[in-house]
Amino acid sequence: MEGTPWFAPFVYAGFVLVVLFALFGIFLVIHRRWRRLRQVAQDASAQRATEAFTTAASQPHSPALLTVTRREFGAATLSTGRFTLLEELGRGGMGVVWRARDSVLGRQVAIKQLLPLSGGSPDVQETMRARMLREARAAAQLAHRNAVTVHDVLLDQGSVLIVMELVKAVTLNKTVECEGPLPPARVAAIGLDMLDVLAEAHGLGIIHRDVKPANVLVQKDRSIKLADFGIARFEGDPTLTEAGAIIGTPAYMAPEQIRGLDSSPATDLWGLGVTLFYAVEGLSAFGRPSPTAAMAAVLTDPPLSPQRARSPLGPLLMSLLTKDPSDRPTAAQLRSELSQLTRSI
Template sequence: MGGPGREGLPGGAPPSVPVLVAGRYRPVRFLGRGGMGVVHEAEDTRLDRRVALKMLTTVEGLTGDSEAWDRFQREARALARIDHPGVVTLYDSGVHDGTPYLVMQVLDGTTLADLASSAGPLPTTVVCTVALGIAEALEAAHTAGVLHRDVKPTNVGLTRNGRVVLQDFGLARLAGEAAITRTGAIVGTPQFMAPEAMRGALPERAADWYGLGTCLYLMITGELPFGPTVDYGAIIHRALGDGVPPLSGRRPDCPPDLCRLVDDLCRQDPALRRQDPESIRETLLPLSYGGTERLVDLVTDRARDGAVRGAWAIPDVPESVSRAEEMPEYLWDEAAALPDRRGTATDPFRPATLSDTTRRIVLGTMTPQSALARQREAVNLVLRGRLEEAAQMLSVVVPVCLTTLGPDHPTTLTSQYWHAVCLARLDAGRPALELFSSVNRRVARRTDGHDD
């Protein structure tokens, strides 16, 4: 793989990726970047299926006869042994040009981090449903001898049918020691990292249960355990000082048993932390009835709201763009179609809008031909039922078409039509009807010379 991403793009543009990984996996769309590497949606050319391809760029340079390579293989085999609906499925692993990669199932939905950022404190039934899913996934993994080591909201997937799936299992162990050696980085996220890990101890099962406790704290309060700061030093000071603020006695709207569970899971001393899966399940299960249905509604609402927000956006566009800021075509989806998910100091989970620099780059390099190509990709996503992804892509395609091609151009009108289809299928009836009406008026103007 190539070097670091370009500066100035949201989250940093991902490094260049091979056309074909291991002679089999063709990256087609950038999905995200984490502490361990980058993730692309890819096509498995051998089995003709969608997969998530994670390139562990923090551990580049592995050789087949190294101790790190042997450990990577052992851990990958352990991950593959976990057979549970709450754990993302690992299909394949290997090394491509010295960079380890993992091939996993693609999940359609959102993450707990994204849901919490938009919904705030969640209903108790949803909180307990999500927490129960995480707990059952952890129990299955621990039984298989695998620790997660980085349980946090961004690693909790929530599908459109209400399934809770824990992702990135074992990656902290797969890449941890090498990543620390190469970059001096902390493996994990301090807001959700167990105190013993901060002190340098090797995390054990208790650390995973601590992660569940901090996720519960976020879902119940709508707040990060140590406040809205991105200062690692301040977070670690609070975590090793007073620790996670206790919920018992402070949240009268939270069931007492649930408050006690959160406090028990977030204890600083791992020996005092609740770790018995059966005890955790006994607390969560009675409070989770009806939670799956409510969770489905929340995930659906988030997808619909995101589609609606992008339907009418028309950016301010400079008359010209410096050609020095050109973006390679393969980076268009990566930098523009996905929002910047770094967040802000006051709201680390809130997806930010495209930066002005990125918008100028996208607008300056978009052509009628490339807009049409992106529109076709979005239509294929619609036809395959991947409505949120299609709406997200079209929310960028439409404004670019409006600006560079004009409101009456066939590509613009067709893009708006398919965006309206997405909205309608995501149950956003009124915005969809308004967009359909707008398209019809424009078509009438093109054919008849006047508005109806």
């Protein structure tokens, strides 16, 4: 155009470039802020999952049980005086276990009080109680020599109580702590007993979902009983679990559990594998300093390599700890392998 300076197009192009760079800079700032907010949300979600494991036992629960002191044992009663509390046997994220006396049948029993997640609305708490009652009653259907027998399921002052046989035994984790890593042949025998009771439960449609050394009770004759079927659920039933809640112990949970996917018999076989790994090696295959780190290891890291488990036990354990449930051996395959191990090792 006549009268327009020769450098005008360059000035215009420079102005456009400045505008574009400014817009790009604004985009980068917004993108970085969005990524930061997303990371904060993910960290908060991971923290909530961790707190479900690390703080549940410290939350306030039913005063009928938790206000009892040692001096009061023998005086506190439950269910209209039928059960007299004698001592606390242990507690964890899902409940408190007591030794108690059944005045009606004249015998001592173990009573587990299931603890719903705290802080929920009355409707959520009622939903949790309904779920716990249903699952405890499902566990009561299981009758097997290697399972802790459930005598009764009660609702007492808002708490779900599972009345079980009192087993005089030591947990597998305490056994390993006292005796050290167990011989491969003994571990294979323990695996066979666990597999038998799990197969029986799976035949009823019940998935344990929390197979770990603390739930394996070792008796004086070295036979075992698998405990804590009270948090199992029927396979395929709709779960009433509060959204986002995770049930289990991080280092012994299967990858599909951590991802919130459906549990299956293969989930319990993962728990069996990681439990036997601990028994023969003396340490967890995915043990980490924190629950979050343990969950991350289960999802992304290979298990530790067996050092004490000789072939073929070592490779068998590794096959049980495959991330994909469909790649794990079946119960029938596992029974055949373990049976041979008990004879050949």
